[in-house]
Amino acid sequence: MSVLKAGNLKKHYTGGAAAKALDGVDIAVGQGEFVSVVGRSGSGKSTLLHILGGLDRPTEGTVDINGHSIFAMKDDELAIFRRRNIGFVFQSYNLVPVLNVEENILLPIQLDGAKPDKAHIDRIIDTLGLSEKRTSMPNQLSGGQQQRVAIARALAPKPAIILADEPTGNLDSKSGMDVMGLLKASGGKFGQTIIMITHNPEIAQMAGRSIHIEDGRIVR
């Protein structure tokens, strides 16, 4: 059964720099699947990820996550849906600088007013090797450590899907491979569905399936 299903997604920009960032994309991702989206710069892969995560609205088309049509929701409903069902991992980590590691990880759960599942959180922190860094502030961490915190934050609310946008883009190749290993391992361990954007073929190969996108269309 598909966790995520997108049909005929189009994103057209009008005005001065008129362009078709997405031009009729159909995609379906099953439970626990690890999918990489590969494409050159400007191919539309980031736009696809933003629309799949409900950060941007398409010109046309639908996105269903766990049977919910996300663009039928109002902005605030969508924000709540996002924090319960979608985890994001960005290229530049994007941790909140005033919160420590553990607070950053718990943030989506606490924004929801929910009580964190302590055992689950501890397992995530252990898996990502952050046990020693629970109280550290983001600016005390290396790039690789910060990205591991971002992955932990994405996993914490047990979302239906994790969307990762070039998660290793800012890391050296060793840290990049480490982070990828942890992302894949924790995804497997927690039965998590992951869609990852990358332009690095080596990283893309670590996913179970790769989708290639060019000029806003899926080519294979």
Next chain:
Amino acid sequence: MNVSNSAAIRHLAFRLLKANKLRNIVAVVAVALTAVLFTAVFTLGGNMLAAIQDSTMRQVGTSAHAVLKYLTQGQYDNFANSPIVKDISYNAIVGIAENGALGKTQTEIRYSEEKQAKWEFSSPTAGGMPNRATDAAASTLTLDALGVPHELGASVPLEFTVNGKKHSENFTLCGYWQGDPAMGAQQVFLSKDYVQSVLPDFDGGIFAEVWFGSSIGIESKITSLVAERGYSAGEIQYGVNWAYAGGGGIDPSMAAISASAILLILLSGYLAIYSVFAISVAGDIHFYGFLKTIGMGGRQLRRVVSTQALLLSAIGVPIGLAFGYGVGCVLTPFLLEIAETGGVSFRANPLIFVFAAAFTLLTVFAGCRKPMKIAAKASPVEAVRYAEPQQIGKTKPKRTRAVNPYSMALANVLRNKRKLATVVLSLSLPLILLNSVFSAVKSFDMEKYLSDSINSDFAIADAGITPEIQAHLEAIGADISNIYYYAGTAQQVYGVGKPELGLFADTGYGKLRSGNYAIASKYAINMDAAVAIPQIGDIVTLANKDGITRDFEVIEVVDEYPYAISARYKFADCLEFAIADEVFGDFYGRAQPMQTNFNVAGDEIAETERWLENYTRNVNPELNYASRGKLMAEFGGLQKTYAAIGGALSFILALIGVLNFTNTVAASIFARRRELAILQSIGMAGGQTKSMLFCEGALYAVMAAVFTLTIGFGIGYAIMQAIAGQIWFFAQNFTLAPSLYCVLPLLLICAAVPLACCRRLSRESIVERLRVE
């Protein structure tokens, strides 16, 4: 190595200015508001000083730096030739006018050079100085007292005694000028020919007034002048114009208030300008780093920032000076009214603008110092990574706490403690000032004010009781009492009745009426410590105008004869005595009372006030009266004046504070727009974002309020202490109410600004904001 790069730096500075339009507006407004405050305060202070100096000069009777007394013609010529003397002129005193009609208008008869007459504020405005032996020029107050019309050619009768010989002559009025009641004595000038005919060679009675190159150190200048001309100490008598001494009558608490005002403005301006430039440099830091990569040095980067500051000041300062001058013009008349200097017209001294501009520039460059340092230190590599500084000092691990929009707001506010301090202080300063001003106004004690100014329902001074008033008062059954007054040589004597005596003395009226006793006052303007204050039991000799003397035993010594029933002026080196009114009449003659006090029945007060108001307006406009009602209105006016000046300054400070807050908060939210987008992407709802930002703004307001109510309380209290020394009708009554009233508007402003920024941000989509580098 010196290279000529000013043009390149100016060019860069211009480009940066062009690229930061909003920053420029905020900076120009901050600079202009600071200049407004400095100009307004300097205008107020400068005019106040000038007014006090002017009024002191009028009291002293001259604007010259010093006077050399009792010179012979030879001595005068000797002094006139001294290179130390910049200008000199003289007069010679003939005597005091003895006409009965001049009993209350002390008039001195002199020959005076025209130049000196001008220095003494007694230069004819109609006609001219006397030339012919029969000519006389006089003050209008003397003419009024003599009943002589203000017409050239009118006959002026004068009686005076020279060397024991009485003269009684009629002169022809050749000139007159508006007499100033603030002056100790009025003048009548006669021609040189006439004066020399009665007083050959002026008989060693020449008074020479001297100007030096500057008014600094007059005392030592005159001492060296006397020595330089070959006279020994004590051979020549001289006096120094005390209007020029020690700031012209500004006392230490007044100086402390002025210094605090200047510091307050400096601080407020500094905070705003610092914020604007700190934020702007932080925003441009990548560019500064880039400039370093292409070879620009730290000093050159400093100049890029300082040139921008200078260019923005070039716009802001003139605007501020113009507005500040306007504010000063509006407020000065109020202040001069309080200072009771009267008669001094408003003036625009160019120094006001020079000082205001200099202080504003000082504030601008103090505010820019740190941002200039940051720009200069921009490292080519680090600058690329530079974001708003997170915290001062090292980041330490932090205990995990529950996170919600409110705790995040607190963490955000505490993120940059320097910024927090800047904004909180900036918002607190106007509140502290406002609080102090309104506490001061609330502390004005009306009872004290009234009791020192009037001790009856109504008072009519200067022998003003006319038969009509007398008849009216008798008709309504008013309770009348009179105070009599005589000013003799080194003596001011009051004749008081039973009700007035009870106001200031313990001695019974019966004892005083025996005619053997007098009450002395400790208060004397003791210029050269020449006056010995009488003690109880001393015998004092009082003299009347016929030169007859009578001895009185001092039965009581009071601190001060009450102002409300006094002549309202005191002479230097002069003692005050009070004797019974009946004894006064026997000894000094049955003259018109100096002041008549009367009380009327409660229900007659309003009607009497109306009657007097109408009488003094329509029937006898020359007459003035005082009443409790009028003084209460005057008191209200005084409170309003203080509130207006303090309120206006607080308002401008508040504008600077709000500007600083708005700029800082808006810049901070704008700089965090990516961070806010991330929070939204991981599920922070719009409402939660708004709550967080609202809470951040409210926290600034709450912290400003807490600061104002704690540390600000201490500062305000200290300001109050300084004011208390300044105002005699002051009963300390410190209040925090104005600050409390301001908390709600402050909270609204502080909450509205972040919300407005939030609304502005939401015009950009999350994705657009996520892309921001």
